[in-house]
Amino acid sequence: MTLQAPAAHAAADMDGDAPQQDAAGRARTARSAAGRIGGVWLVGVILPVALAAGWELAVAGGFANGRLMPPPSQIWSELARLAASGELWTHLLTTLWRVLAGFAIGAIAGTLAGLLTGASGLARQALDPTIQALRAIPSIAWVPLFILWLGIFEASKVALIAVGVFFPVYLGVMGAIGSIDRKLVEVGRVFRLGRVQMATRVLLPAVLPEWVISLRSGLGLGFMFVVAAEFMGASEGLGYLLVDGQQLGKPAQILAAIITFAILGKLCDQALVVATRPLLAWRDTVRARL
């Protein structure tokens, strides 16, 4: 028997709590959400703008000496100078390249290792204690060794960043696999999925939200370690600008580099969020965690 269409609709409506909205209601929700986001954004801007304006006025009015802590106008003109001479872009691209290369290596290695130890008890017992012991070493401690092994140029820097990115990604993926709902895994078993299919059709999608979160913390650490790497000896990069500014007594240059770091880091993080958003459209959470 096939159900008559009206009967089917009636039955569909009979379930009662079906979350259905009329078009007008949806539009209303969308508008108010947009308004809320705009408002929140503005609220967040008040504090930094007020602080910057206050300092600018304090220095301009002669209440403070701006030599060690230059006012925003000086930082801005320093940024403009660096950008006009092209220096800024050279340093920025060098740093960006190092972060992305290290991030790619660390994220891929961390994901694979996390999958392995998360899905296999034997691999976890064999590998996880060693990895956890390595994690306990402050990553900066590797620098002298990496420089001896890989030289003072790019390879040692990228290696340090990769190490920094590896651990949060590894921990995130391994933990997420361990906490997958057994009930969903059973659905895979009932439909007789093999090991590979179980991994690609159930385990991986189930850990996607945690994976993206771990990638974001990994990316953040990548930016932390690129500075460390560039402190150790570099002739290019935003970290070099910092050291150079310190040695030559140019606080405006230091602050210009710091602001560039902030903007670059935020943009990279945002790019990661936007790139992974389509993968996470299915989530049913109070608010997106990303």
Add this chain to the structure above:
Amino acid sequence: MLTFANLTKTYAGGGVAALSQVDLAVQAGEIAAIVGGSGCGKTTLLRLTAGLDQASSGFIEIDGDRVTTPHPAIGIVFQEPRLLPWLTVRDNVAFGLGDQPRAARRQRADEALERVGLAGYGDRWPRELSGGQQQRVAIARALAPRPKALLLDEPFSALDAFTRASLHDHLLALWEESRPTVVIVTHDVEEAVTLGDRIIVMQPRPGRIYEEIPVDLPRPRDRMSPNFDAAKRRVLKALDNSLNPQHPPGQAAPAGGALWW
């Protein structure tokens, strides 16, 4: 035909057998409803049949084929919908059709959705559906590969009475189409009498069959009719006796026995 022979299950850690020497044959196309107090092994029986757990001794066969791992001819609907939240409703229904080409998979899934009254819901996410709709998607998912036997583990227990009644009608309509063998575990006696050709009353510690009660009422069954009521009373009494061993079968149940759970 679904056959259980001398089926016994003791969980690791020992103790009383969850299931002890169960012998049962469910005919092809029959609807068997299993009721029983908590700990009577009804869910264990279903998990063994689904191939999710291994029997300690005895065996299960479907048309002469031993069931030790999940079997392609057996579908299961769990107590919760257990939809995969990252798949659309359509892809959830098509989850068990992995061996077929994409177009055929899509068509089969849409057909199955139409049969459970959810045509047009294929592109939604599971979270956008109500509990009753989600459970219907779960039924469509189990039926899409056209199993010979369908197992249902208290599938409607989380739903309100009204939704439950509508899903009973849906289930019976679906069953009429292809007449699969159905084993439904429930703690709702009215549900058992509404759906079952035969009601298997189980008894706990160790889990075993206490009584089998045939229900010879024509479908669709009138829940208000005296015969329906009589069948319900019979099941309630059997349940009550199964939980109070001091009352041998046939003796009157004490007052308030309907609240056996």
